[in-house]
Amino acid sequence: MDFKELLKKDFILMDGALGTEIQRLKKAEAEFPVMLNFNDSELIKGIIRSYAESGSDVVCANTFGANRIKLKKYEKTVEETIKQALSIAREACRGFSTLIALDVSPIGQLLEPSGTLSFEDAYDIYREIMTAGYKYGADLIIAETMNDLYELKAALLACKENTPLPIICGMTFEKNNRTFTGCSAASMALTLEGLGANVVGTNCSLGPYELSDVANELLRWSNVPVMLKPNAGLPDPETGRFALSAEDFASQMKEYARKGVKFLGGCCGTTPEFIKRLKESLAGLTKADVTEKKLYPSAVCSYSTVVEINQPRIIGERINPTGKKFFKEALKNSDFDYIMRQAIEQINAGAEILDVNVGLPEIDEKQTMVKAVKAIQSVCDAPLQIDSTKPEVIEAALRVYNGKAIVNSVNGEDETLDKILPIVKKYGAAVVGLTLDKNGIPKRSMERFEIAEKILEKALFYGIKREDIYIDCLTLTASTEQEAVTETLKAVRLVKEKLGLKTVLGVSNISFGLPNRETVNHTFLVMTLANGLDLPIMNPNVESMTGAVRAFRLLSAYDKNSAEFISAYSEKSAQKPTVTGVTLEYAVSNGLKNESVRITSELLKAENPMNIIAKRLIPILDGIGTEFEKGKLFLPQLILAAETAGTCFDVIKAKIAAEGGEPVVKGKILLATVKGDIHDIGKNIVKVLLENYGYRVIDLGKDVPEETILETAKKNNIKLIGLSALMTTTLPSMENTIILLKNEIPDCVVMVGGAVLTAEYAEKIGADYYAPDAKGAVDIAKIVFN
Amino acid sequence: MNNSYTLKNPVLPYIDRKDALSFLGYRNYPDNMPDDNIINLLDKYEKLLLNNIQPRYIYKMYVPDEISDLLIGSDINEHINGCGIVMLMCVTLGLEADRLITKTAVSDVAGSVMLDALAGAAVEQICNICENDIKSIYPEKTATSRYSPGYGNFPIELQNNFLAKLDANRKLGLYVNERNIMIPRKSVTAVIGLNDTKG
Numbered sequence: 013m014d015f016k017e018l019l020k021k022d023f024i025l026m027d028g029a030l031g032t033e034i035q036r037l038k039k040a041e042a043e044f045p046v047m048l049n050f051n052d053s054e055l056i057k058g059i060i061r062s063y064a065e066s067g068s069d070v071v072c073a074n075t076f077g078a079n080r081i082k083l084k085k086y087e088k089t090v091e092e093t094i095k096q097a098l099s100i101a102r103e104a105c106r107g108f109s110t111l112i113a114l115d116v117s118p119i120g121q122l123l124e125p126s127g128t129l130s131f132e133d134a135y136d137i138y139r140e141i142m143t144a145g146y147k148y149g150a151d152l153i154i155a156e157t158m159n160d161l162y163e164l165k166a167a168l169l170a171c172k173e174n175t176p177l178p179i180i181c182g183m184t185f186e187k188n189n190r191t192f193t194g195c196s197a198a199s200m201a202l203t204l205e206g207l208g209a210n211v212v213g214t215n216c217s218l219g220p221y222e223l224s225d226v227a228n229e230l231l232r233w234s235n236v237p238v239m240l241k242p243n244a245g246l247p248d249p250e251t252g253r254f255a256l257s258a259e260d261f262a263s264q265m266k267e268y269a270r271k272g273v274k275f276l277g278g279c280c281g282t283t284p285e286f287i288k289r290l291k292e293s294l295a296g297l298t299k300a301d302v303t304e305k306k307l308y309p310s311a312v313c314s315y316s317t318v319v320e321i322n323q324p325r326i327i328g329e330r331i332n333p334t335g336k337k338f339f340k341e342a343l344k345n346s347d348f349d350y351i352m353r354q355a356i357e358q359i360n361a362g363a364e365i366l367d368v369n370v371g372l373p374e375i376d377e378k379q380t381m382v383k384a385v386k387a388i389q390s391v392c393d394a395p396l397q398i399d400s401t402k403p404e405v406i407e408a409a410l411r412v413y414n415g416k417a418i419v420n421s422v423n424g425e426d427e428t429l430d431k432i433l434p435i436v437k438k439y440g441a442a443v444v445g446l447t448l449d450k451n452g453i454p455k456r457s458m459e460r461f462e463i464a465e466k467i468l469e470k471a472l473f474y475g476i477k478r479e480d481i482y483i484d485c486l487t488l489t490a491s492t493e494q495e496a497v498t499e500t501l502k503a504v505r506l507v508k509e510k511l512g513l514k515t516v517l518g519v520s521n522i523s524f525g526l527p528n529r530e531t532v533n534h535t536f537l538v539m540t541l542a543n544g545l546d547l548p549i550m551n552p553n554v555e556s557m558t559g560a561v562r563a564f565r566l567l568s569a570y571d572k573n574s575a576e577f578i579s580a581y582s583e584k585s586a587q588k589p590t591v592t593g594v595t596l597e598y599a600v601s602n603g604l605k606n607e608s609v610r611i612t613s614e615l616l617k618a619e620n621p622m623n624i625i626a627k628r629l630i631p632i633l634d635g636i637g638t639e640f641e642k643g644k645l646f647l648p649q650l651i652l653a654a655e656t657a658g659t660c661f662d663v664i665k666a667k668i669a670a671e672g673g674e675p676v677v678k679g680k681i682l683l684a685t686v687k688g689d690i691h692d693i694g695k696n697i698v699k700v701l702l703e704n705y706g707y708r709v710i711d712l713g714k715d716v717p718e719e720t721i722l723e724t725a726k727k728n729n730i731k732l733i734g735l736s737a738l739m740t741t742t743l744p745s746m747e748n749t750i751i752l753l754k755n756e757i758p759d760c761v762v763m764v765g766g767a768v769l770t771a772e773y774a775e776k777i778g779a780d781y782y783a784p785d786a787k788g789a790v791d792i793a794k795i796v797f798n
Numbered sequence: 799m800n801n802s803y804t805l806k807n808p809v810l811p812y813i814d815r816k817d818a819l820s821f822l823g824y825r826n827y828p829d830n831m832p833d834d835n836i837i838n839l840l841d842k843y844e845k846l847l848l849n850n851i852q853p854r855y856i857y858k859m860y861v862p863d864e865i866s867d868l869l870i871g872s873d874i875n876e877h878i879n880g881c882g883i884v885m886l887m888c889v890t891l892g893l894e895a896d897r898l899i900t901k902t903a904v905s906d907v908a909g910s911v912m913l914d915a916l917a918g919a920a921v922e923q924i925c926n927i928c929e930n931d932i933k934s935i936y937p938e939k940t941a942t943s944r945y946s947p948g949y950g951n952f953p954i955e956l957q958n959n960f961l962a963k964l965d966a967n968r969k970l971g972l973y974v975n976e977r978n979i980m981i982p983r984k985s986v987t988a989v990i991g992l993n994d995t996k997g
Contacts, residue, residue, distance in 0.1 A: 120967060120973070122981045126896055126897070126981055127981045184968070192970075216968070252802025352904045356905065357905075603835055643830075646832065648822055648912055649836060655908055693903075693910065693911060739977070741954075
């Protein structure tokens with residue numbers, strides 16, 4: 013019997029719990045059950061055998077938790093543990109046609125961005141496990157009790173890239189129908205299926221009854237078989253025993269079998285008896301009883317949010333350096349905060365998907381794209397559209413993306429199709445096809461349609477579903493190609509009606525070179541929507557554009573009862589009464605951003621920008637800083653004032669840039685929280701203050717290795733470095749960093765700060781300055797740069 | 799000892815403002831009061847935080863001998879001296895709190911600092927709720943105060959073992975990294991002893 017054979021059955025019986033069975037039989041909790049493969053193999057063999065006897069088609073070897081992190085303290089290798097476990101399982105199942113699964117658990121550490129384990133390291137840990145499983149004869153892999161979709165992706169890729177084994181993926185959901193990291197069943201199904209999961213499902217935490225929403229969601233969103241391995245109900249708070257009997261469990265599970273769940277088993281609290289009863293209850297049931305046919309949805313997702321393309325959806329275009337001076341600067345300076353701010357701003361304005369383009373000749377696009385994707389997905393829940401035509405950039409981005417993305421783009425040329433479509437297929441993404449080829453953009457709609465047909469054919473050939481193919485019929489500029497506008501609209505209609513594919517268009521290009529661009533863009537957007545456009549790529553910060561999409565959704569009855577439209581517009585948040593007639597000092601000190609900006613703009617009409625900074629803003633900040641040191645005002649006000657001063661600086665910078673001047677930078681400062689420490693609030697406060705005093709800050713973030721600090725300092729010719737640490741255990745790391753810096757770049761000044769530091773200790777570890785607080789850091793900067 | 803555990807998802811109706819203010823540096827309350835602007839912002843962030851967090855806690859009961867591998871160092875043993883029962887408790891606000899603070903910090907550092915202080919106050923409140931829950935099991939006994947790994951000579955390196963005993967990875971979604979930092983960050987582990995002395 014192999015997995016393919018197994019799939020022909022109507023229902024596949026998995027096993028029940030191992031952990032709670034061990035506990036029941038030993039009358040004690042085993043600290044690390046995997047060790048019983050060595051210390052009590054007979055016990056394990058007995059339990060597995062009893063599942064085989066009870067009718068399990070698939071049993072798990074006792075390998076849950078067998079990874080290099082957890083095995084370290086027991087001084088066993090992953091390979092020897094898995095070898096032993098699989099051999100016991102095989103012995104146990106001798107005489108039965110039961111398949112043996114390598115049971116893979118979460119690593120036991122959280123992945124980035126919340127945790128400190130990198131995606132790449134997680135992959136490596138799983139690769140070791142998967143290869144051992146394959147080597148020692150597992151028939152399949154089950155990665156279960158997973159909380160984090162990102163971690164599960166690492167496991168899945170490790171399986172698919174290093175073994176030919178099929179893999180079952182199970183996540184654990186809480187009562188709110190999410191995993192602890194916020195993953196939904198729909199996101200899970202969409203993402204994992206595209207990556208090649210053979211079965212998707214859920215196990216643990218809840219009983220069959222509590223899992224009904226999750227089961228339904230999995231069945232709705234998945235085209236591969238679904239697995240359900242619930243606990244034996246919920247534990248009784250008094251006794252700790254699981255509530256459900258074997259009969260009740262079986263009858264609840266039978267209902268799920270009727271709905272279409274194909275892989276059925278049990279988790280904590282279930283026993284061989286449970287499996288026996290389950291088998292009996294499924295005996296009469298055939299696939300014929302199992303309901304309906306599924307439609308494959310057109311959808312993309314992040315780990316938590318699914319965007320179904322069943323109505324027009326806004327793709328935000330702003331993360332793109334073309335024509336954006338500040339964005340180009342940000343990319344060159346590795347200022348990912350800027351990118352994250354752009355992302356959040358677009359989402360708040362109504363974007364549902366974000367296009368991400370970091371193509372700039374002066375930078376390493378692949379590295380920057382990976383960092384950008386990781387940064388954006390750490391603060392944003394919207395699905396991303398990877399905007400690049402370089403296969404290596406696309407692949408790197410898709411690999412680290414936590415969800416199902418869109419790739420923008422391929423076109424009609426065979427070369428791009430053959431290079432990029434396989435990558436799209438491998439990572440389960442959707443793909444945008446531009447209707448142009450080496451002959452350029454065809455004039456007539458029919459010709460663009462024909463390229464669309466070619467793209468569709470090629471994509472299907474590579475195994476991509478038609479629901480994941482979006483066609484971009486191309487927007488030319490109306491001022492130079494006026495006739496082309498109707499051709500674009502015709503092409504969109506043709507693709508929609510004749511090929512049934514979703515359509516995409518960048519709408520901002522249309523008005524290039526014309527006055528009153530907003531009106532032209534807006535009208536064109538409405539025309540495209542009326543002709544069947546699904547995905548406008550646009551600037552969501554322009555209210556008339558976002559408004560048009562919302563109104564269109566209402567008028568086309570997508571927005572039932574106009575609910576979303578009403579909620580977007582009826583609640584205008586209570587306008588704070590506009591304060592006028594105050595001084596700049598008052599406005600900055602009180603965090604009145606709008607008023608500060610207004611006053612600054614007024615001042616710029618009469619005064620020299622540098623004067624405003626030196627004679628007004630800096631003294632205001634100094635004054636606030638002094639009040640802070642005196643204990644007259646406190647941290648939130650200090651930061652607010654600094655941020656408000658920042659908005660004034662932005663206005664001044666824009667004026668200087670508009671006049672062709674270079675922004676004046678008082679000095680560059682490098683900030684980092686040292687390796688091993690992830691506390692960064694203090695550092696962030698220092699950054700806000702320094703930036704708003706006019707220094708350029710390069711922020712390397714947290715947990716930064718000393719070599720990275722050194723490299724960046726050298727590369728950017730840094731004269732002042734600020735190091736922060738908030739834990740006594742990371743002080744040695746700070747000391748080592750300073751030693752390295754003093755050896756390699758002795759002219760560079762080092763200041764240190766953080767709650768665990770004192771002036772004495774700072775001196776002891778070789779720092780040049782100690783900053784007791786954020787204001788102190790500013791004072792040091794003033795000294796150093798004078 | 800019956801090692802059943804108690805796992806709860808308490809609802810926090812408000813956050814202790816005084817506590818949050820002291821995290822922000824406003825000591826000697828009410829002598830040092832924030833101005834209206836800050837108060838309004840704190841109101842806004844408190845509401846935002848409460849709408850987004852999923853607080854949860856777990857505790858388990860032991861006799862000291864059962865967890866001698868965890869009760870290391872003179873300080874903790876002094877703390878629970880004479881206690882026949884020892885409770886291990888673990889509290890978290892969940893990842894949503896971390897995410898909210900990180901996301902806010904991108905464009906609003908003042909906001910992230912306020913959220914951080916509010917979250918700090920919130921986790922202390924959940925600890926108090928958990929502690930009261932524990933005390934209500936044996937109202938006739940006296941409970942010690944909470945004592946956490948990292949205090950005195952109670953090694954912080956024990957966090958891993960502590961979480962393992964409570965199966966915190968699986969039950970609370972709580973982890974500890976190789977630097978002994980718990981993630982989600984707004985989390986607390988603590989030991990409470992119960993003894994028979996009166997008042």
